[in-house]
Structures are given as C-alpha cells and as structure tokens.
Amino acid sequence: MTRALRLxxxxxxxxxxxxxxxxxxxPQQDYKPTVGQPGKDxxxxxxxxxxxxxxxxxxxxxxxxxxxxxxxxxxxxxxxAAKRGARGRGVEYNPDLVALANRIAKSEGVAxxxxxxxxxxxxxxxxxxxxLALFLLPQNLDKLTPKFLALKPGSRIVANTFGMTGWxxxxxxxxxxxxxxxxKALLWIVPAPxxxxxxxxxxxxxxxxxxxxxxxxxxxxxxxxxxxxxxLKGDRISFVAAGATYEGRVSGDTMTGxxxxxGKKDSWRAAK
Numbered sequence: 170m171t172r173a174l175r176l177x178x179x180x181x182x183x184x185x186x187x188x189x190x191x192x193x194x195x196p197q198q199d200y201k202p203t204v205g206q207p208g209k210d211x212x213x214x215x216x217x218x219x220x221x222x223x224x225x226x227x228x229x230x231x232x233x234x235x236x237x238x239x240x241x242x243x244x245x246x247x248x249x250a251a252k253r254g255a256r257g258r259g260v261e262y263n264p265d266l267v268a269l270a271n272r273i274a275k276s277e278g279v280a281x282x283x284x285x286x287x288x289x290x291x292x293x294x295x296x297x298x299x300x301l302a303l304f305l306l307p308q309n310l311d312k313l314t315p316k317f318l319a320l321k322p323g324s325r326i327v328a329n330t331f332g333m334t335g336w337x338x339x340x341x342x343x344x345x346x347x348x349x350x351x352x353k354a355l356l357w358i359v360p361a362p363x364x365x366x367x368x369x370x371x372x373x374x375x376x377x378x379x380x381x382x383x384x385x386x387x388x389x390x391x392x393x394x395x396x397x398x399x400x401l402k403g404d405r406i407s408f409v410a411a412g413a414t415y416e417g418r419v420s421g422d423t424m425t426g427x428x429x430x431x432g433k434k435d436s437w438r439a440a441k
Contacts, residue, residue, distance in 0.1 A: 198272075200265040202243060209262040210290065213242050216304050216329045216351065219344055221249045224354040227342050228300050228327040230255050237298040239290035239305065239313065244270025244283065246302040251279035255300075259285040260293040295320065304329035304351075322361035322419065323403030327354060336380045339402070357381075360401035361419035367439035374439055383408055 206213050216224070224246070230236060232254025238246040241259025243266060250257050251274070261267045270285040290309075295301065295316055303310070303326065310333045317326055317333075330353050332338060338355040360381045367374040372389035376396070383399030387410035399408035404419045406426070415437060417426020422441040427434050 200269055202266060210309055211240065211306055215242060215245060220329060220351060220354060221245055223342055223344060224302055224327045224329065225250055225253065227340060227354045227356045228325040230300055234299045235297050236300045236302055237295055238302050239293060241270060241285060242266055244273055244285050247283045248274050248277055248279055250302065251282035256282045260288045260290050261285060262287065262289060299324050301326045305331060307331050307334060317359060320359045322359055324359040326357040329354065339381065358403050361404045363401065363406060363419055365441060367424065367441055369437060369439045387411060
C-alpha cells in the first residue's frame with residue numbers, strides 16, 4: 170500500500186467520522202454495501218478474507234472464545250470466528266448491514282453462534298468478549314481504549330492495520346503474498362492492572378505501568394533497586410531486580426510466583 174493511498178483513505182474515513190451518518194430505518198433485503206460508503210464513525214472498508222483468518226490465527230481463536238466486532242459491517246470477522254466454533258456478536262450502526270450480516274450468518278450455517286445487533290460501538294457492552302476483532306481508525310480505538318483495559322486480563326484485541334496511541338502491539342503478523350492494501354494484523358493482550366505499592370515478606374514493590382510495560386523499584390532492607398525488563402502478558406508478570414528474575418501471576422490484589430537468583434528458585438508473594 171502506498172503512503173498516498175493510505176493517507177487518502179484515512180482522510181476520507183476521518184471526514185465521514187465528523188458527519189452524522191443517516192441510516193435507513195428499515196433494513197432492505199436486497200441491500201448490497203459498497204466499499205467506501207459513509208457510516209456513523211467511519212466509511213465501510215471490508216477486511217480481506219485472508220487477513221481475517223490471519224487476525225484470528227494471531228489471536229488464537231478457539232471454540233472457547235466469545236468474539237466481538239465493533240463496527241462489524243457485513244459480519245465477516247465474527248462469522249469467520251463462528252466457523253472455528255467460537256460464539257460471537259457484532260455491533261453495527263447501519264441496520265441494513267446488521268440485517269445483511271445476520272442473513273450471511275444464516276446462509277453460512279453459523280446463525281446459532283454469530284449474532285449481529287444494531288447499536289453504537291462506543292456504548293456497546295463488551296464485557297463478555299474474550300477476543301475483539303476490529304478494523305477501526307486510531308481515533309476510534311483511542312476512544313475505546315478505557316473499555317479495552319477494563320476487559321479481563323488475558324483478553325485479546327486483534328486489529329487490521331491500525332492501533333491505539335501509545336499502546337504497542339504484543340505481536341504483529343502480515344500477509345506475505347497477493348496483498349496490496351491492509352495487509353497487517355496487530356495483537357494486544359489486555360494486561361492486569363498492577364500500578365501501585367505491593368508488600369512482600371522481605372520488602373516492597375513500587376510499580377508504575379504503561380499498558381503491558383512495568384517499571385518501578387524493589388526495596389529490600391531499605392535499599393531500592395530499579396526494576397528492569399518489566400512486562401505483563403495478561404495476568405502474567407515478569408521483571409528483573411537486584412540480579413534476580415521474578416515471574417508470577419496477578420490475581421486481583423495479590424501476586425505469586427517464583428524468583429530465580431544465582432540458579433536457585435524460590436517462591437515469592439506480594440499483596441496490595
């Protein structure tokens with residue numbers, strides 16, 4: 170994809186996002202969407218079937234997942250997930266697209282797993298989702314970020330091309346053949362909230378957090394040591410302090426795990 174094409178499409182999406190999209194009140198049975206048509210918050214640009222599968226692979230979607238799409242268009246993300254056995258729901262403002270997606274789900278034999286509803290993506294309840302599969306602009310994603318961070322730690326967000334400002338992806342994959350535009354899949358794993366003061370039997374952790382990145386200090390016997398390589402992957406935390414490697418799991422206001430020092434492993438626990 171050329172830079173000019175990317176900027177042109179983004180500019181068009183941003184222009185449409187500032188307008189109040191007018192939707193037909195009654196869904197039409199013969200409705201066929203067109204690429205670039207206006208919507209409430211963005212124009213409709215579908216993700217290719219190949220990238221949909223790449224996104225679902227990157228998120229490791231299984232039949233245990235509940236997959237949601239915000240601004241779900243013709244439903245292809247959720248329908249593809251349903252074909253893998255997952256349940257899912259798409260939220261779309263345009264009632265014609267909602268009706269179309271439900272018809273496609275029925276024709277593909279997954280209407281029992283893939284459901285589409287009319288609604289505003291910013292107001293949608295996403296608490297049930299274990300995976301979000303999205304194709305939205307950064308400004309849409311930034312507005313939704315607080316809702317993303319409120320999901321259960323370990324929930325996955327996978328998106329076509331665009332991401333959230335300041336929140337780096339945990340993984341990126343890209344279509345290598347026969348792809349000109351919109352070829353990149355990005356994955357984020359919702360991190361557990363750990364910022365604050367944690368008490369250990371032998372001292373104290375003071376943690377700062379920027380999404381999955383963790384920094385701060387470990388204080389033992391009055392001596393503070395900077396935390397290095399601090400990272401969260403869902404509810405799993407790891408960091409290095411005072412020459413020791415800490416690995417553990419976060420569960421609400423407690424963390425437990427193992428610390429490796431000079432080749433020897435011991436257990437550790439911290440509580441807020």
